[in-house]
Structure formats: structure tokens, C-alpha cells
Amino acid sequence: MTVGEWVRNTSVYRSVIRHGIAPTNRNRSLIIFENLFLHVHPVKVREKTLRFTHTFWLGGITLASTIILVATGILLMFYYHPSVPQAYRDMKELQYVVDNGVFLRNLHRWSAHLMVFSAFLHMLRVFYHRAYRPPRQFNWVVGVVLLLLTLLLSYTGYLLPWDQLAFWGVSVGTNMAKQAPLVGERVRFFLLGGNIVSENALLRFYVLHCVVLPVALLLLISVHIWRVRKDGGVQGPPDDERRSL
């Protein structure tokens, strides 16, 4: 008996993970449906859905980058003050003082780009595979809202370093919002907490970026993934669907 097997047979471990260690299909089933998180999966999956070309794992890549973003984002929050000019100084602190601060910021930045890009590709994959068809119509709509949330998250995060790039990038974008008839000016004032991008805007974008939008995103991701299972699992190319009907 290996150490691992001994540990997994102790009464403490068994109080957490109830099923035994025998490599039986019953235990493999229990691994899935006795776990809150793995429970989004059925106990068995169609073999062909595991093929790379079935989904290109694009939703998975998007989720993986989301997880990395949450992890690195929480670490970055420990070093960040949403105020002017401390926000910019914190970037310099990350660069010169914080251990691996540059790596942390780079990882957050590139993960954000990957998330936008893979979410977009995921949408195209679902479209060209016609995987939005009944019963999956509503999950497509949830996905469109998720794409919008992804863009908003990326955009609100863009302001936080408070450098020239951030300031003018956000100024350009919010000037576009101003053009909306009737509500444009009000929406812009509401978003920025003023008429120009200022430290009020920085604080609002910070709260949106770190609390409001991530909570909304994680809730909707849960709905999205849960619906994938409820709607019969991931849907691949339409041809093999036709064959199976």
C-alpha cells in the first residue's frame, strides 16, 4: 500500500471524500456527482465530444484564462490603490519593488487579451457549428452577454494603471458613449463620476472591475456551463449530429 492509498483510506479523508479508492466505474461516477464543482459534468460523456475538433476547447481556454485572471487579479489588488497619483506609483512599485510584480502584471494583462480573443473565437465556433439551435438558444444569448461582460471587464481594467495609454484609451471610448441619443451624456457622467476621466472615474472603474463585473461574470459563467449540460452536452459540428439523429 502506497502512502497515497493509506492517506485516502484514513477516516478523516473518507469523511471528506466518501467514496473508496478502488478503480471501479462506481467510484469514478461518485467522483463526479459527489463533488459540487465536478457536478456540472454528467458521469459519462459521449466519446466524440472529447475530440479536439469537436469544440477546439475554446470555451475551456476562455474559462482557464478567467481563472488565471481572478487569481492574479486578487494578488494585484493587494498592491493597488485606486487613487491619483498612487495608482501609477503602484505600477512602478510592481515594477521595481514587489517580488515578481512585473510577472504578475504581465500575466494578468496577457490573460485578459487571451480571454477576449478566445471568447470571440468560441462564439464563432459555436456559430459555424450551428450549436445555437434548439434547445441551446438561450445559452447562446447568455454567451453574448458574457462576451459583452468580458469586453467591459477588459475595458474597465484598462484604466487602472493610470498611465497615458489608459487615460486616453478610456477617454476615446467614453467619448463614444456620449454620442448615444438622450441618455449618452448621463451614462457617461454616471460611469465617470464627472465630465472628464478623473480620479472619480478611476474609483468607479476599480469597483466595477474588481467587484460588480467579476461577480456578474462568475454567476453567468455558472449558468452558461450548467446550461451546457442541461441542453445535452457540448455540440460539435452539425454533420455528426445529423448522422446520430
Next chain:
Amino acid sequence: MTTPIEIIESDDPLANPWRVALVRPDGRPAVHETDERYVMTFPHLILREIILFQVVVIVLSLAAILFNAPLESIANPVETPNPAKAPWYFLGLQELLHYFPPVVAGVVLPALVGICLVVIPYWRVNLEGAPLWAAPSRWKAPAIAASVILLSILFAAFSCWPIVIPTVIIGVAMFAAHAVRPGGRWQWLWGVTLPEWIMTWFVVIAVVLTVIGTFFRGPGWSWVWPWMDAPRG
């Protein structure tokens, strides 16, 4: 044929229904038969998910080691950089601002894109999946030709060539699909559905606009060639 079973759904919250199935002598309890192969989620799917996550972490970590995130000097509201650019995923929109009044580029077109995306699964033509020219119809070719020509004229009126050119190319390709011979190299073109043509049109335009906005725009939103030394404002 069997007579249809009448189903009465109870509205009594105290009722405790207990009949789960009614199997009649002339029916079978099997609901659905399938010859698909199934595998256990653990380990087959779970291990692949873990590997996928690790690959994403490794690739992003390498990117984070090799390339630094940009950081310019501290924000200065009185010193406008030229050009002032939005993040790359909004540069397509910013490029549109060059051609259209701000209310069109910043509000009308993005709202149209959003609405079109949401209604996709509720539109019948998107559900059928029939190739564009599958069902012969007298009005189809003239309608498509008219749409392509009208859209091209509309966007040409704003001198928005990054939209006009893909529109014309996609329009020509739609009619080329009508002419392809079965069994040839281009047979797949025949199978493309109308919604796929429209989405491809949208994606090509989005990519073209984003690439132009990202790489080909310099001071004053003038055209620059990225391989030439652009004067930076």
C-alpha cells in the same frame, strides 16, 4: 395506432403523484436508442481539462516572462497623445469613427451588431441550415444582388472602403457558390448557408477594421505603413 393518452396536470400543491410511467402492452419502455460510445467523465474528460488548464497556464506564463505589458508615463489630461487609441478590440469601432458620424459609429452600428447576435437562434433561416442556393427561388438571386449593391453604395457614400471591398468580395463569392460544380475542389462553397455568409462578412469586416486601426493609423488618424518609421506624436 395507439390512442393518445390524455394527460391531466394537477394544480393541487398537496397532491403527491406517484405514477412515474405507464407502460402499455403495445408500447416499449425504452425512450431513446443510441449507438453512441460513452466514456467515464473521470478520468477521460477531467484529465483533459486539467491538461488544458496547465497548457494555458504554461503558455501565458511564457508570454508573461518574454513580453512586458505596456506602461507609459503617468496620465496627463492636458497632453493628448497623437493618435489616442482605445484597446485593440475597440479599434475597429474607432476606425469606424473615421468614416461615420459619431452617433452611427459609436452607438448605431455596435447596437445593431449586438441585436443581430442575440436574435440569431430565434431566426428561422438560422435554424434550417440549408445551403444558400439549395431551394430554387425566383426572387433569391435578385434580392441578394440588390442587397449587396445597396450596401456597397451605402458604405461607398461614406468612403468606407474597408467595408465596401469585403462586401463586394463576399457578394461575388455568394454568386460563385451558385456556379460551383459538384465533386470539384470548391464544392464546400456550395454548402455555405445564408447566415454563414452574413457572419463571414461581419467577421472579415471586423478583422479588417481592427487590423487597420491597430497597425495602419498614425498621428491624426492618418494612414501609415507599419513597416515604415512613423513619426510618433
